[in-house]
Amino acid sequence: MSDVLVDIGMSLDGFIAGPNASPQNALGDEGHRIHQWMDNIEGWRERQGRSGGETNTDDEVVREYFTRVGAYVMGRRMFDEGEKGWPNPPPFQAPVFILTHESREPWKRQGGTTFTFVTDGIESALEQATAAAGEKDVKIAGGANVVRQFLEVGLIDELQIHLAPVLLGDGVRLFDHTSSEPIELDITRVIDSPKVTHLGYLVITEK
Amino acid sequence: MSDVLVDIGMSLDGFIAGPNASPQNALGDEGHRIHQWMDNIEGWRERQGRSGGETNTDDEVVREYFTRVGAYVMGRRMFDEGEKGWPNPPPFQAPVFILTHESREPWKRQGGTTFTFVTDGIESALEQATAAAGEKDVKIAGGANVVRQFLEVGLIDELQIHLAPVLLGDGVRLFDHTSSEPIELDITRVIDSPKVTHLGYLVITEK
Numbered sequence: 001m002s003d004v005l006v007d008i009g010m011s012l013d014g015f016i017a018g019p020n021a022s023p024q025n026a027l028g029d030e031g032h033r034i035h036q037w038m039d040n041i042e043g044w045r046e047r048q049g050r051s052g053g054e055t056n057t058d059d060e061v062v063r064e065y066f067t068r069v070g071a072y073v074m075g076r077r078m079f080d081e082g083e084k085g086w087p088n089p090p091p092f093q094a095p096v097f098i099l100t101h102e103s104r105e106p107w108k109r110q111g112g113t114t115f116t117f118v119t120d121g122i123e124s125a126l127e128q129a130t131a132a133a134g135e136k137d138v139k140i141a142g143g144a145n146v147v148r149q150f151l152e153v154g155l156i157d158e159l160q161i162h163l164a165p166v167l168l169g170d171g172v173r174l175f176d177h178t179s180s181e182p183i184e185l186d187i188t189r190v191i192d193s194p195k196v197t198h199l200g201y202l203v204i205t206e207k
Numbered sequence: 208m209s210d211v212l213v214d215i216g217m218s219l220d221g222f223i224a225g226p227n228a229s230p231q232n233a234l235g236d237e238g239h240r241i242h243q244w245m246d247n248i249e250g251w252r253e254r255q256g257r258s259g260g261e262t263n264t265d266d267e268v269v270r271e272y273f274t275r276v277g278a279y280v281m282g283r284r285m286f287d288e289g290e291k292g293w294p295n296p297p298p299f300q301a302p303v304f305i306l307t308h309e310s311r312e313p314w315k316r317q318g319g320t321t322f323t324f325v326t327d328g329i330e331s332a333l334e335q336a337t338a339a340a341g342e343k344d345v346k347i348a349g350g351a352n353v354v355r356q357f358l359e360v361g362l363i364d365e366l367q368i369h370l371a372p373v374l375l376g377d378g379v380r381l382f383d384h385t386s387s388e389p390i391e392l393d394i395t396r397v398i399d400s401p402k403v404t405h406l407g408y409l410v411i412t413e414k
Binding site: 012013014030033151159161163165166167168169170173174175177180181182183184185186187189190192194195197199201 | 220240368370373375381382384391396402
């Protein structure tokens with residue numbers, strides 16, 4: 001059975017992108033500071049078709065995540081912002097289901113990435129992604145509003161937060177009035193690395 | 208030379224108290240979830256005049272902090288909310304400097320806690336607290352708006368964040384548009400404990 005996970009970089013003050021994000025400025029102003037621990041990671045460079053990079057604890061975390069994930073769900077805005085910027089092959093190398101109101105033909109790219117456009121809601125997108133993932137897990141890729149929609153209805157099993165040592169001051173919050181009720185988590189792992197802290201949680205569902 | 212530190216519990220979604228905080232509800236609705244890791248810590252119970260409790264990693268963190276801190280700076284609202292609730296002797300056992308616009312005579316309590324009311328601004332309060340702390344450190348106790356004021360002018364050396372595994376959903380944020388510029392941090396320690404993650408940072412001052 002697939003797990004549904006969120007795996008995302010966040011600043012200590014809760015931002016996953018800086019302000020003024022756009023297709024030309026996908027991470028927002030100063031948003032690169034959230035992700036700078038990944039800049040020189042071999043496993044991440046490989047996905048972007050670049051050689052070189054470091055093999056360290058952070059690299060192991062990135063590789064583990066790519067190994068786990070068999071399909072993605074993504075919001076339309078995140079797709080639009082990334083569409084022009086991703087290389088071909090894109091870094092996903094797996095099916096990606098885009099939540100949108102406009103239907104569009106699937107867009108097949110090199111390396112195993114196919115973008116499929118889903119117009120009938122988040123549960124349908126998750127069902128399709130789960131079927132596509134097989135034994136692997138499904139990642140809710142973002143943006144923040146999409147993560148919040150899945151959290152609100154109790155469809156997230158696991159959070160992997162890569163907490164960057166920076167106070168960004170402004171931008172796009174991951175958790176912004178997520179839910180009307182508190183959501184309890186179990187800490188599953190904490191990996192202390194020089195440039196980032198990798199935090200794993202299970203969402204405790206009270207039923 | 209004293210360090211100036213912030214040492215505070217925060218939910219994964221950035222809240223240090225729940226909504227609707229008041230003197231009768233000092234932690235706000237559901238805010239106890241942020242601090243529940245401390246409920247049964249021996250070193251914290253001692254400070255409240257209660258016996259018993261656990262001695263574990265969390266207890267060591269709490270005791271270390273009490274040993275380090277020689278004086279406190281606190282906002283008026285936090286004082287007002289706590290004033291009726293603190294036992295006598297209060298848990299501080301050190302001088303506490305309250306930022307206020309109304310002058311008031313110092314209020315001496317049992318066990319080494321004296322509340323001194325400072326009407327001429329945050330830098331004056333910090334000077335007085337630093338002098339009172341001697342070789343020990345000064346804690347900016349809160350609330351969030353006071354922490355932000357000190358951060359904005361570059362007067363915080365160190366953050367110790369006790370990150371609770373809960374999404375509170377609403378309440379009082381610690382970091383809410385802290386600064387117009389990003390503030391870079393150095394990770395100094397990460398302590399993985401079952402109910403909380405203790406995160407230590409130095410504030411990098413770019414001059």
